[in-house]
Amino acid sequence: MKTLSRWSNSLMEKYLPDPYIFVTILTVLVVILGLIFTDATAINMVQYWGDGFWGLLSFTMQMVVVLAAGHILANSPAFKKVLTAGAKRVHSPTKAIIVVTFVSLIACWINWGFGLVIGALFAKEIARHVPAVDYRLLIASAYSGFIIWHGGLAGSIPLSIATDGHPFAEMIGVIPTTVTLFSTYNLFIVIVILFTLPFFNRWMTPKKEDVITVDPELLVEEEVELPKPENNFASRAERSYVLTALIGALGISYLVYHFATKGFLLDLNIVNTTFIILGIIFHGTPQRFLMAAQEAIKTTAGIVFQFPFYAGIMGMMTYSGLAAVFSNWFVSISNDTTFYLFAFFAGGVVNFFVPSGGGQWAVQAPIMLEAAQTMGMDYAKTAMAIAWGDSWTNMIQPFWALPALAIAGLKAKDIMGFCLFIFFYTGIIISIGMLFFS
Template identity: 30%
Template sequence: MNRVVPPARREHWLARTALRCAGFAERWFPDAWVFAVLGVLIVAVAALACGARPQAIAQAFGQGYWSLIPFTMQMVFVVIGGYVVASAPVVARLIERLARWPRSGRGAVAFVAAASMLTSLLSWGFSLVFAGLLVRALARRPELRMDYRAAGAAAYLGLGAVWAMGLSSSAAQLQANPASMPPGLLAITGVLPFAQTIFLWQSLLLTAVLIAVSVLVAYATAPGEANARGAEADAHDRIPDRSDAATPARLRPGEWLEHSPLLTILLSLLAFGWLAGEFAAKPAARAIADLNTYNLLFLSLGLLLHWRPRGFLDAVAKAVPGTTGVLLQFPLYGGIALLLTGVPGTGGETLAHRLSELFVQVASPDSFALVMGAYSAVLGFFVPSGGGKWIIEAPYVMQAANELRVHLGWAVQVYNAAEALPNLVNPFWMLPLLGVLGLKARDIVGFTFVQLLVHVPLVLGLLWLLGMTLEYRAPVMP
């Protein structure tokens, strides 16, 4: 008599691991806002244990709570701009065509992973929304039997794996632009052009390996047809995929301009005229690194692609629900950042300074990449801000690199590669994508956790190995 093997036992061991992690996360992983509150409390208790006064802790939290408001609004517009462009009819048609390519559920998950990571090298904001809408288009193909959770996790890999290795790397952009650097940092590092950071052959090789391995893990961890879970009806319908604003047959006088391209043309002339001046006055990579420029570019492009203001406004309205988590959580992370850097404890040292000493003191030229990578990853779990955190870390980390005679550009890339690791399980950056997909962090973190288990030894090992091929160069001042 043949024994019937349960479907779950026929899965690859990585898929079984991901399913178990997903099941654990669905039951025990808190909502992203709860996660952020717990982070605040943990850092506050740690500061208290280091000798900080309770009143100073409370004041720092209150002062830091609103410190990220400009950044918060920039992130909100990254979500809105990315969604508006990605949901424009011409882009939606492109997504629909791309969604026809995969021939199996697991193949679809791997395809989403590759698309997410490749687009993130150009723009992480567009990558999140584009990949999210690609998942939604694939979910409309029931014959694929694609697991919606695994596909959502794959869509997040652009931000969870390689975004900081591309053109939108805040740290690399900052180091290449002396006018943007704090004077103290400029004196330590000098100017580090892209040729010394993201365009190093070691960096390009690391990025290629991460993309290839991440796609393989996404494919291996995706549940087969027997265990695949599709999109829930309420999640799939929460945000429509298209923004087709057909012109009504009869318009009231006040609605005419909403359905006419006249305003689109006039406003686009102003916006693109300013953008043309920015890109003419600065290198393209430097201009696009400014989040305000980036956001205006995407909003203006979205308006132009939708052609009529009504279609543009409808797309914005559909994008706004995806920003709710950003608006509620970013202030909490602002409080955490100031608790780490602005509350002196015993001896007047902050918690961030104590953490830096703990790692920097045990570093050597050979172990610097491992120590710095581990430190940046741990701190990034509590302060998930690529550019802002680099400004905090860079003065003492790069000074240590100078003293240990470590290649300064590679030190930036060590930060970039390691800083992305906590993104794989930290819901902070998941929020825009979760809003598009109608999922919660617990739905995808089981799959991204398996990616983290693979990435940690891979990233740290490659950072150490490739770093040995580089020689120290003295800082070059502008």
Template identity: 35%
Template sequence: MSTMTRQRVKTSASERVASWYARYFPDSLIFALVLTVVAMALALIFTDSGPGDVLDAWFVGIPMLFTFAFQLAFTYAAALVLVDTPKVQQGIKWAASKITRPQTAYIATGVLGALTSFIGWYIGPVVTAIFARAIAKEMKNVDYRLISAIAYSSFVISLTGISGTIPLFVASEGPLTETIGGLIGLEDTTFSVMNLVSAAAIVIATTVTFYFIARNKKEIVSFADLAVSGGVPASAEAGGSEGEGDDSLGGSNTFADRVNKSRIPILTIGLLGLGYLVYFFAQNGLAGLNLNTVAFIALVIGFLAQKNAVAYAASFARNLVSTGSIMLQFPIYGGIASIFAATGLAGVLTDGLVSVATPETYLTITFLITGVLNLFVPSAGSQFVATAPFLIPGGEAFGIDNTLTVMAITYGDIWTNLIQPFWALLYFPILAVGTKLRVRDFMGYCLPILIIVGIIWILALNFLPLHL
């Protein structure tokens, strides 16, 4: 008998919210298309731009994030290659096999997700999704929708971490360096007291919240309940690489075949890359972290982990398919970001809201503004480029440290990811394969976390110091 209850039971509040979300929230692509139309309408209503101007801005914005989309897709696929190795997968599954109670499974998933996401946004989703999936396959009394929600919500502190887009952006020379008053190092953002304390508070608070949500659940939908007939190929689960068989034309023991199967070429390049990374960070320290170095790190570690170049290429090609939603939707959000920036809509909205601010409320209002705008522009870099030219000077007018305004923008941008399905695309390819799981099946469980995280960050911005 399925673990999914077949009787009518009185569900908990969190289950009712999740059910409502699953029933009414559209697919992430539909969400992006609807937001495009809304952005166009707002630009026509609140700015002097005509239909041609708005469409011009949209057209210019579509390719604006091509480079960024490729960076993200490349980094994510390279990170998947690292995990797509038997030893790494076996290690994750071994850890999952040591967990025997559902509550422990939920807590372990959240803590692991937070730690790995803080280290790297490109690491957290891969490791956590595989870990959650492995646990759910082993334990029939784990709700797969809930553990998927826990895995995804743990991502909320990712962009305040070591690979955070905005902290890396303000730490690197760029078009807004003068606007923000010079470079702002990671020691003032990612590793500030305010950020580290608030991140710890979020991990504790969300863990406790999900503990009570899990304890009050009346309906358990297991992995087996959602699994489709036939499952998935064993190679997809175990990290096996395609394209490693015999060369049917050249034979199985030719010189080319032996070179293809040799680890020497890929290991040599991997070691060269590792040596350079040691040198590079010895020279530059944390200031050397940016999107390009993060991608290079993922590539080099993958070279060191995979057994040969052919296995690496096959794994990369297979995992690149998982980034299709990123490659498709990022340009769409680039168009939205361009509408906000080129028509002046972002300035109109921020100026209107900032006009009612005071020195005491400015950081909170900035946090809320960027949280709302994140629904339209979930790319942290794009949103920062669109809003920083208005919000940074506004903070300066109230005598607020530019670093605090940058952190308010950072927190607001990440905050509403808990109800914006775009970044769930990083988890979905792993969580959903071989199942009927949909993004909207688990996003509803993140709504209470949205409220808790919002309160913590507002308190942190207003009462915690950047440094002791």
């Protein structure tokens, strides 16, 4: 494995371009595939791309906030103490890989947005205390927890079909999470990944001469110099703990109300609200919070200027019918034994071009559910097969790695050599769950 991971990392360093270059190549590829496999003309594909270009604008803003707010929270004095206390308990490189993977898996199972940010922040803090750890593998391990999100409490597809009035309710009705998230096959996949992936990642630890470390001093966030206080209203307001206390009380009151009335419902907006309110409280004064925000926003450039290109790809895949072509092909080669496995593969292929759980479900559900109805297959497992396909290829799709990479200060090619093996390993586990558990 050490030899293979070294080969894989070398391959990625040579041939995997920057995520922006990757998405532009992917855009051109989808245009060509659309012209070959659908009835769309060149003008049609241009129109579909332009119509879809801003389709993820709201989601892009959510991701910018989750990254910036997580960064702000992590740089607050109180939260730094929490991260540091946890990191100080880790003393060896191998233990660092295991702990980071396990924490990331648990956090992503609870909520993917929370897990993406917390996993990367915790890994960065551990790297400061365990300087001998391979920094690339540590961040790859933090990102690997994302594989579990669609089988967890915030999985968008299982939660969607468990909601009254969802778009496909007339065909499949309302399907409770007891037969999706808490089904035998899903629990099998989640538990096996949870308790084996940390050790699989540890197994990929490079040979001593191949380990790439980072100077702990480079991971220390510079202290922001605050302006000299002045004796006027504006300056006093900026340094007021009272304003922070009032906004903090308002935010905490809302969060208590939300969880008291809706249960433990964590969507991206609630995660962002929590991060922002805690960031405001932990920084103490409005001035410190705003200074931290100015630094944090610098890490979001990749998301702001790359997500619209993925939205354009989604537009072409959806409007041209190319996503349907992929899905129909997998259906055409399926039988009663392989249907769920090929639904999983179909979900993985489409996710590579449509990296959004909700968007992918809207594209694939009409085809896969109709096929399930015709073949007498289970709707719930069909939905979960697509959900796991969506999670699976995230390991080799830089789209979702951008927040973790921004926090870590790495490039996609630095971690994708390790992620490639995580992709193959988890693919085997999920395939077993789709084939042998009903």
